[in-house]
Amino acid sequence: MNSSTHVFHGDNAHAATNRHPDSPQNPEPYVPTPDLVRAVNLALFLRRPLLLEGEAGCGKSRLAYAVAYELGWPLYFWPIRSTSKAQDGFYSYDAIRRLYDVQVNQLGQGANTESPTESQELESSQLRRRDPRRAQDYREFGPLGKAFSEKQCTSVVLIDEIDKADIDFPNDLLTVLDEPWAFPIPETGEWVAAASEHRPLVIITSNKEKGNLPAPFLRRCLYYYMDFPDKERMGQIVDTHYQTENKKPPEQNLATGAIDRFQQVRQDANLFRKPGTSEFLDWLEALHSFDDKEASPQLVAQDPIPYPELLFKLRTDWQKYNKPSAT
Amino acid sequence: MNEFDPRSLLDQIFNRLRAADFTLGLGELLAAHQAIEGGWGSEDIEELRQVVALLWCHSREELLRFNIIWDEESPIETAPPSSPITPATAEEDSTLRETEQQRASSDAPEKSSSDAPTNVSSLPVRAPNITTASENRADLRAYWPVSRRFMVYTWRYLRRPVPGGPADILDIPTTVQRVTQQGFFLAPIYRQRERNQAHLVLLIDQDGSMMPFHRFTRDLVETVRDESTIGQVDIYYFHNLLTNSVYFDPHLTMRVPWEQALTHISTDTSVLMVSDAGAARGYRDTNRIRKTTEFLSHLRKRTNLLAWLNPMPTERWPGTSAQVIAHLVPMFQMNQDGFSNAIDVVRSGPLHYPTVSGSQ
Structure with a gap:
């Protein structure tokens, strides 16, 4: 195996020292599987978008933070809403503000005798910065635009929950996330192209809430399905979590007891909605330090299950586990 | 090794x-x-x-x-x-x-x-x-002629954009033009959003020979209702024969006289029928053909934007009522091409559509 192809290691021990200002500042407690590390490195090598699917709360979005933190690269986060358009990710252009500035400049030339108040001063300093003759002053880059104009450093773009967008959205992105990795800005006459050695790493998450993504889009992506972690990896996640947060970790037998109980709950086939990793960590934290009383493994085994409000978010699930046992 | x-x-x-x-x-x-x-x-x-x-x-x-x-x-x-x-x-x-x-x-x-x-x-x-x-x-493959995504996409082509509602879209070129004419800026110019004023009537054959295709007809109804931009959608169900009454619900319980449904149909209304027209079981029923002919000629007095989607492949049409009915109304197999063509026809009328291979 060529070692130069391995850039991402998946632990914070390899965190970069020279960090980009837009890179996440706090370490991300993240424990990826070797397969996921391989997927990220392959995506980096081929510079194809990495599409992540999996249950809610299994750490799809956090991966982007972990990658950006470890490599010290800037992270541009683009949460997708139902009204998101592909262009929002590239740039926005404020034509009205430019028109306004033209008007204000014309007025200002006539009567500018009064001493400016504080707010006016602020206004005029901004005016000096924005020149209506320069269209570039009124264009603002979106997450992808910022990543593309980053010439010195590779960046990570997280397109979160792409399935929430309009049906056309992935297709509109396609032409930009492929050769020649560039888009035009007609308002300013600019042509924004990513430097060929610093094409961004695009990480896309999806829940498949609104059906499948279009086939041509899928074709270009690397696809990885995130499985729920097993007991061993959950133990690692707990360790890493408390280590990174610099908090007192729960006792070993409390943690293993909680993991066992949690996995047991998840294996219940009658559960409508299964709780995810983030909910588990919250639950463990509640067991560990919410009450003053000494946290003990007995608490975990208690019936009904303690703190059900952290695990069950549907009425039927909640009622099922919140019933005191018949005995 | x-x-x-x-x-x-x-x-x-x-x-x-x-x-x-x-x-x-x-x-x-x-x-x-x-x-x-x-x-x-x-x-x-x-x-x-x-x-x-x-x-x-x-x-x-x-x-x-x-x-x-x-x-x-x-x-x-x-x-x-x-x-x-x-x-x-x-x-x-x-x-x-x-x-x-x-x-x-x-x-x-x-x-x-x-x-x-x-x-x-x-x-x-x-x-x-x-x-x-x-x-x-x-x-041996599963029969999956049109995906849900394709349906959502194709419904978009059925549109009749008319400006309407509150003026909330900033018209930048007109605003700039007005400013240069006046020499000063008074207010931005807004215009109305364009709305899809298309009107679609969907007539769906239910039960009987259509039973295997309910999955698709249900998808059709769900996508056109919830995920399309069509301004007005009326959905009626019928069983085998288009006669003088249709139903509001897929269980065929809420009957509505066709005469009454017809009053809402104007020359701009698109009518899409979904039925196997006897091709699923290979019937050639003269009664069915006659009734359908009557129904269609009645409908044609109101609108010409008619199309028929047949979930059976065209190879199965010859020798059945579907072959005859395909002469009366543009009939398309319910695959991706057929569905797109049907939408084309109900949008702009049957001036030109490719001849169907199932009919001679």
Whole structure:
């Protein structure tokens, strides 16, 4: 195996020292599987978008933070809403503000005798910065635009929950996330192209809430399905979590007891909605330090299950586990 | 021991996957070659499998199918796939489990045959291998003529944009023009948003011979109601025959006289009928043809934007009522092309549409 192809290691021990200002500042407690590390490195090598699917709360979005933190690269986060358009990710252009500035400049030339108040001063300093003759002053880059104009450093773009967008959205992105990795800005006459050695790493998450993504889009992506972690990896996640947060970790037998109980709950086939990793960590934290009383493994085994409000978010699930046992 | 040629293996697998309806292009093959050149899986076949799976599979279902094909094609015995490829049994849903079981059962005879080659008679019968090109695999595949996504997409083409509602869209060119004319800026100019004022009447045959297609008609109704921009959609159901009454609900309980439904239909109304027209069971029923002819001529007095979607393939039309009805109204098979053509016809009228192969 060529070692130069391995850039991402998946632990914070390899965190970069020279960090980009837009890179996440706090370490991300993240424990990826070797397969996921391989997927990220392959995506980096081929510079194809990495599409992540999996249950809610299994750490799809956090991966982007972990990658950006470890490599010290800037992270541009683009949460997708139902009204998101592909262009929002590239740039926005404020034509009205430019028109306004033209008007204000014309007025200002006539009567500018009064001493400016504080707010006016602020206004005029901004005016000096924005020149209506320069269209570039009124264009603002979106997450992808910022990543593309980053010439010195590779960046990570997280397109979160792409399935929430309009049906056309992935297709509109396609032409930009492929050769020649560039888009035009007609308002300013600019042509924004990513430097060929610093094409961004695009990480896309999806829940498949609104059906499948279009086939041509899928074709270009690397696809990885995130499985729920097993007991061993959950133990690692707990360790890493408390280590990174610099908090007192729960006792070993409390943690293993909680993991066992949690996995047991998840294996219940009658559960409508299964709780995810983030909910588990919250639950463990509640067991560990919410009450003053000494946290003990007995608490975990208690019936009904303690703190059900952290695990069950549907009425039927909640009622099922919140019933005191018949005995 | 680990000697294998990753490139030829890749090409082989690529062709098999393409034959199995994976959406893969030459770019994906080249990307896999590029990955091998970069040192990914050029020595270890198990790693190669995982790299190729990352690149070429785009759902869990595809991963399962990929693993079967890989096992058949790969020259070296490989270990059973590791955790990310075989989903953990705890949270996999029932369909996946079924596929997995099928896979396990198709693997089992292979192994037992190598163990005990003499005792052939007691072996379970193996499902026929469907890899040869000469076999007609269409019958073995699931019938999935139009995907939901395609429906959502195609409904978009049915539009009649008319400005309406509050003026809330900033018209930048007009604003700038006004400012230059006046010499000063008073207020931005807004205009009204364009709304889709198309009116669609969907007539759906329900029950009987249409029973196997309810999945699609339900998708049609759901997509046009919830995920299309069409301004007004009226959905009526009928059973076999379009006569003087139709129903509001798919269970055919809320009857409404067709005369009453007809009053809402104007020259701009698009009418789309969904029925097998007797092609599913191969009937040629003169009564059905006569009633349908009457119905259509009645409808034509109101609007000319008519089309008929037939879920049966065109090869099944000849000799049935569908063949005759296809002469009276543009009839299309319910596949991607047919559905797009039908939308074209109900949008702009049947001035020009390709002749249907099912009718002479």
